[in-house]
Each structure stands twice: as C-alpha cells, then as structure tokens.
Amino acid sequence: MATEFVARGSNLDLVGIRKEFPGFTAIDDLDLHIPAGEFFALLGPSGCGKTTTLRLVAGLEEPTSGQILIGGKDVSHTKPHERPVNTVFQSYALFPHMSVLENVAFGLKQRKIADPLKRASEALDLVQLGHLAGRRPQQLSGGQQQRVALARALVNRPSLLLLDEPLGALDLKLRREMQIELKAIQIEVGLTFLHVTHDQEEAMDMADTVAVMNKGHIEQMGAPEKLYDRPKTVFVSKFLGQSNLFIGKIVETSANSLSIDVVGYKISVPKDRAEKHTGKIAIGVRPEKADLFQNKPADSSSQNLIGPGEVKDIRFTGVSNQFLVDVPNIGLVTVFEQNEGNSTVELGDQVWISWKVEHSFGLADLPADTLDEE
Amino acid sequence: MRFALGKWALPLYTVLAFIYLLIPIAYTFVFSFNDSFKSNISWRGFTFNNWLNVCGEPGVCDAFGTSVLIGVVSTVLATILGTMIAIALVRYEFKARSQVSLLLFLPMATPEIVLGAGLASQFFNMGVTKGLGTVIVAHVMFCLSFVVVTVKARVASLDPALEEAGSDLYATPAQVFRKVTLPLLTPGIMSAALLAFALSFDDFIITNFNAGPVDTFPKFVYTAAAKGIPAEANVIGSAVFLVAIIAVVLVQLNSARKQKRLLAGK
Numbered sequence: 001m002a003t004e005f006v007a008r009g010s011n012l013d014l015v016g017i018r019k020e021f022p023g024f025t026a027i028d029d030l031d032l033h034i035p036a037g038e039f040f041a042l043l044g045p046s047g048c049g050k051t052t053t054l055r056l057v058a059g060l061e062e063p064t065s066g067q068i069l070i071g072g073k074d075v076s077h078t079k080p081h082e083r084p085v086n087t088v089f090q091s092y093a094l095f096p097h098m099s100v101l102e103n104v105a106f107g108l109k110q111r112k113i114a115d116p117l118k119r120a121s122e123a124l125d126l127v128q129l130g131h132l133a134g135r136r137p138q139q140l141s142g143g144q145q146q147r148v149a150l151a152r153a154l155v156n157r158p159s160l161l162l163l164d165e166p167l168g169a170l171d172l173k174l175r176r177e178m179q180i181e182l183k184a185i186q187i188e189v190g191l192t193f194l195h196v197t198h199d200q201e202e203a204m205d206m207a208d209t210v211a212v213m214n215k216g217h218i219e220q221m222g223a224p225e226k227l228y229d230r231p232k233t234v235f236v237s238k239f240l241g242q243s244n245l246f247i248g249k250i251v252e253t254s255a256n257s258l259s260i261d262v263v264g265y266k267i268s269v270p271k272d273r274a275e276k277h278t279g280k281i282a283i284g285v286r287p288e289k290a291d292l293f294q295n296k297p298a299d300s301s302s303q304n305l306i307g308p309g310e311v312k313d314i315r316f317t318g319v320s321n322q323f324l325v326d327v328p329n330i331g332l333v334t335v336f337e338q339n340e341g342n343s344t345v346e347l348g349d350q351v352w353i354s355w356k357v358e359h360s361f362g363l364a365d366l367p368a369d370t371l372d373e374e
Numbered sequence: 375m376r377f378a379l380g381k382w383a384l385p386l387y388t389v390l391a392f393i394y395l396l397i398p399i400a401y402t403f404v405f406s407f408n409d410s411f412k413s414n415i416s417w418r419g420f421t422f423n424n425w426l427n428v429c430g431e432p433g434v435c436d437a438f439g440t441s442v443l444i445g446v447v448s449t450v451l452a453t454i455l456g457t458m459i460a461i462a463l464v465r466y467e468f469k470a471r472s473q474v475s476l477l478l479f480l481p482m483a484t485p486e487i488v489l490g491a492g493l494a495s496q497f498f499n500m501g502v503t504k505g506l507g508t509v510i511v512a513h514v515m516f517c518l519s520f521v522v523v524t525v526k527a528r529v530a531s532l533d534p535a536l537e538e539a540g541s542d543l544y545a546t547p548a549q550v551f552r553k554v555t556l557p558l559l560t561p562g563i564m565s566a567a568l569l570a571f572a573l574s575f576d577d578f579i580i581t582n583f584n585a586g587p588v589d590t591f592p593k594f595v596y597t598a599a600a601k602g603i604p605a606e607a608n609v610i611g612s613a614v615f616l617v618a619i620i621a622v623v624l625v626q627l628n629s630a631r632k633q634k635r636l637l638a639g640k
Contacts, residue, residue, distance in 0.1 A: 080538070081544045087542045089535045089539055106540075156544075
C-alpha cells in the first residue's frame with residue numbers, strides 16, 4: 001500500500017553531485033553513501049556546502065549535475081513533496097497559524113493517512129510534549145519548538161530524516177540534553193538520519209559516521225573516534241578538535257616509522273599513520289596526548305621530545321589545565337593536562353614536551369602559511 | 375517650572391490635536407440630527423427624521439449604493455492582482471524586477487488630477503463610453519499600488535522556510551499556497567483590502583473625470599454642496615464612521631479574546 005509507513009530507513013547515495021550558484025560552485029563532485037539506519041553527520045564551517053547538500057537531498061535545490069538515490073531510486077528530478085524525506089529546519093519553520101498538534105498532523109493529512117490526529121499525538125508523546133498539543137508554536141520555548149519540529153518530521157516515518165543544525169539555537173545545557181534525546185529517538189525509530197552541523201562536539205557525540213566538509217567537498221569521512229585519532233588533512237586536524245602541527249622534511253625512514261627534522265628535533269610517526277612517505281610533511285599530535293616535564297626526560301625511541309620552552313599561558317577549564325608553551329624556533333605548542341590537583345607548572349617555567357610516537361599522525365597536506373616556503 | 379511644562383505640554387498638545395481632528399466629524403454627526411430645511415448649515419432643532427428616512431432625499435441612497443458596489447468590485451480586483459504582484463516581486467527573480475517595483479510607486483506619487491485627466495483622455499481616445507466600468511478600471515488602477523506595498527511588506531517578513539516545510543511535508547505547490555502562504559498573508563491582504571475600499575469609497579477627483587453619468591456618493595455630496603448638503607448625507611457619513619469604529623473595536627476585542635484563549639492553552 002502506497003500510504004504505508006516505511007518500516008526502516010533507506011540508503012542514501014549521492015553520485016557525482018555538483019551544484020553551481022551564480023558566481024560560485026557550492027558543491028564540487030560529491031560522492032556519498034549513507035547506509036540505512038545510520039546516524040550520519042555532515043560537519044563543516046559555514047559556507048562549506050553542507051546545508052546545500054541537505055537541501056539537494058530534500059529537493060529544495062536541484063543539482064547542476066549528478067544523481068541522488070534514496071533506497072536505490074533516482075529522485076534527482078522529483079519535487080520535495082514527492083520525496084520520502086522529511087526535514088527539521090534550522091529555524092524549525094513551524095506553521096504559526098496552526099496548533100502544535102495540527103503542525104505535527106500536517107504531513108499525515110497530506111498523505112491521507114488514517115487517524116492523523118491520533119498518530120500526531122503519539123509522536124508528541126514520543127518527544128514528551130503531549131500536554132502542549134493545543135498551544136501555538138510561538139507560545140513554546142526554543143527547546144520545545146525544536147522537539148515539535150522533530151515530531152512533525154518523525155511522525156511521517158520518512159526513509160531519511162534531514163536535520164539542518166537543529167540544535168543551533170539552543171543554549172549549551174539544552175543542546176547536550178537534546179543530543180542525548182535525539183540519539184535515543186534515532187535508535188528507537190531506526191531511521192536514517194542525515195545531520196548537518198558546524199559543532200564538532202555535537203557531530204562526534206551523536207553520529208555513527210562523520211563526514212568533514214570543506215569548500216564543497218568531503219575532506220575525510222569515518223567513525224568519530226577514527227577521524228579524531230587519524231585526521232588526514234590540516235583542515236580536519238584543526239576543525240575536529242585541536243592539533244599541534246610540526247612541519248619538516250622526512251630525513252629517516254625505517255621499516256615501520258619515519259622521522260622528520262624540525263629545526264634539529266627529530267619527530268617520528270609510525271609509517272601506517274602517515275599519509276605520505278617522502279618530502280615535506282606535517283606531523284601532528286593532539287594536545288591531550290602530550291605531556292609536560294619540568295626536568296628533561298631521558299631520550300627514548302618510542303617518544304618524541306621537544307624543549308625546553310617557556311610556559312606563556314595557563315588556562316584552567318575545570319577538567320583540564322591548558323598550557324601554551326613557546327618552544328624556540330618551533331612556536332606555540334598546546335598541551336592539556338588532566339586536572340588531578342597536582343600540577344606544579346607555573347607561568348614562565350621552562351618545560352619539555354613529550355608524546356608517544358604512536359600518537360603522532362602524518363598529514364597529506366601542509367598548512368597554507370607554510371606552502372610558499374617550499 | 376520646566377518640569378511642569380513638560381508634564382502639561384504633551385497632554386495638552388495631544389488633546390488639541392484630537393479636537394482639531396475630530397471637530398469636522400463631530401460637526402457632521404451633530405448636524406445629521408438637524409431638522410434641516412433646504413440647507414443644512416444652521417441649527418434648526420433636533421430630530422431623528424434624517425436617520426429614520428435616510429433615503430428620503432432623492433439620489434442619496436442610490437449614490438451610496440453605487441459607491442459601495444464600485445468599492446467592493448475594485449477592492450476585490452485590486453486585492454487579487456496586487457497580492458499576486460507582491461508575491462512575484464518578493465519571491466521571484468525576473469528581469470526588470472526593480473523597475474517594476476518603482477513603476478508601482480508612480481500612481482501613489484502622481485497627483486490624482488493628472489491620473490484622472492490622463493485616464494479620461496485615454497478612454498476618450500479609445501472610444502470607451504464612461505460609466506461604471508471605467509470608474510472601476512480607474513479605481514483598480516490607483517488602489518493597486520497601495521495593495522502591492524501593503525502585501526509586499528507581509529510577504530517579505532514571511533520566512534521562506536515555512537513554505538519549504540510545507541512542500542517537505544508532501545504538499546504540492548498549490549496546496550502550500552492555500553494552506554501555508556495564503557493564511558499567513560491574510561492579515562496583510564485584509565488590511566490592504568480595507569485600505570483599497572476606503573480609497574475607492576471616498577475618491578472624488580479621479581472618479582469625477584471618469585464616471586460620466588454615474589453618481590457616486592462623493593460626487594453626490596460635491597454636487598449637493600452647491601445648494602446645501604442634505605442632512606441625509608450627514609447621516610450616511612456618520613453611519614460609515616460609526617460602522618468603522620465598531621468594526622475596529624470588535625476586531626480588537628476578538629483578538630484579545632483569542633490571545634487569552636491561546637494563553638490558556640485550549
């Protein structure tokens with residue numbers, strides 16, 4: 001029966017998508033496969049093309065070239081109302097002239113599904129707003145409106161649920177609460193979620209797979225832990241968390257590691273964690289993977305060691321202390337130390353920085369400001 | 375001293391301004407009860423006769439009816455056309471959009487006497503007989519700009535995401551228009567229609583050029599003024615004023631009630 005709910009989500013495939021607007025190209029040759037039932041996040045800064053991608057899938061924009069397939073069916077040239085897709089808009093876009101219940105029942109009524117009001121109230125119960133069904137959207141708080149928007153989309157059991165920065169307008173505490181709730185709902189209903197956000201914490205927290213977008217293409221894609229552990233480009237290493245990058249020529253290659261020379265320091269990275277094995281390379285390490293030492297530790301082949309450098313800034317964030325160390329000829333290096341209540345490092349101290357070779361990662365490209373030195 | 379002046383000057387000024395605005399209306403209202411004879415200029419005693427026999431004076435009610443008919447037809451036409459133009463101007467990119475926008479302001483800026491005379495000579499050149507049709511054409515023309523300007527403001531403040539949400543929730547473009555766009559534009563369209571009706575109802579200059587033998591209420595009053603306006607005209611003027619005031623009060627009360635009901639969450 002055509003009006004029957006789709007039991008589970010569907011695959012989404014984007015094949016060679018290109019989208020040009022007058023004067024610029026928003027998306028350039030994008031290929032993407034999202035398996036059914038997955039929580040997929042498109043992460044990127046504003047203007048990277050992530051919202052355009054979402055609008056293309058929703059049918060609100062038409063691709064200049066390429067194909068969009070939902071559950072294997074080509075929908076590239078169908079109108080939004082013909083696609084088995086529902087969207088939670090950034091502004092929520094609740095109809096102000098209808099009650100909350102009528103908002104949620106809108107899609108069901110359009111598709112002439114039996115008992116729209118009953119199903120709509122069930123959907124409102126799912127987001128714990130059953131008691132506000134009679135209100136107008138503008139009488140609800142931001143968090144409540146957000147949940148109504150979610151219920152209005154979910155009630156249609158779409159093959160694919162699109163979320164356009166749905167938590168962007170909420171305050172931090174509510175955001176974290178909604179993240180947990182959203183993830184729980186996704187698991188409960190088992191639909192495919194495509195979530196667009198610029199908040200890396202949000203993306204990593206909720207998504208099974210994160211795709212980092214930059215300038216109209218996907219820089220890197222994978223499970224959050226993998227992406228964080230092994231960023232492959234400068235952009236990903238900086239956008240997803242923080243990174244210290246060291247740039248130098250590869251001077252030594254052994255069976256399973258390679259080393260670069262950075263103004264006299266030897267910094268090593270396992271070969272299988274480096275994107276290239278010759279020439280100039282940027283090697284990075286996460287601030288929390290590095291340790292501070294007030295006395296020079298013994299040299300070890302399993303550790304990278306730089307220093308001494310001067311502590312320029314200490315920021316207390318509660319969970320951790322964040323140190324900014326100025327190492328001569330290298331520049332500022334960030335180190336996070338867990339706040340265990342025993343830090344004796346003070347501003348102006350001379351310290352050494354050390355981290356395990358296996359925590360290094362070698363990037364495929366170099367930071368933009370070092371390119372001209374080549 | 376300065377303090378006292380500030381305290382009194384504004385209320386005093388406000389009261390004077392209101393008196394200045396209301397005197398003509400009060401005069402019209404009071405003299406609708408005048409027991410007039412031939413002219414209605416001097417007070418000759420109180421009577422309800424004028425109110426009870428509004429149509430007593432030949433021509434008054436016919437002219438009033440004609441004005442209402444012209445007003446309703448022009449309002450409906452101007453509102454439909456103007457709303458479509460307003461949506462097109464805000465929502466669609468097309469060649470010469472800004473020029474069209476500018477052109478729509480012209481009738482508002484042009485003196486009515488020029489519009490009226492210009493249109494009259496057009497009708498003459500084209501050999502169109504003046505009558506009800508020509509008056510309606512003229513009224514639609516000058517009401518259109520006001521409708522466009524009023525509705526345009528409303529369309530511009532409408533979040534495009536609302537219409538997108540409609541189509542995302544399986545509504546065809548026509549259904550989106552009927553279920554989302556139109557209801558949300560209704561307040562703007564209603565005020566545009568009221569404005570158009572008011573403009574049409576009391577227009578004299580353009581009407582006078584293009585009406586031919588048709589007698590509208592303003593035309594009747596103007597002609598009658600030469601020999602003294604009949605008190606029945608005062609009655610109609612006062613009645614229109616009262617109806618307008620009552621309508622405004624009712625709308626206000628209704629929206630206050632709605633607001634209350636909404637807050638109660640019913």
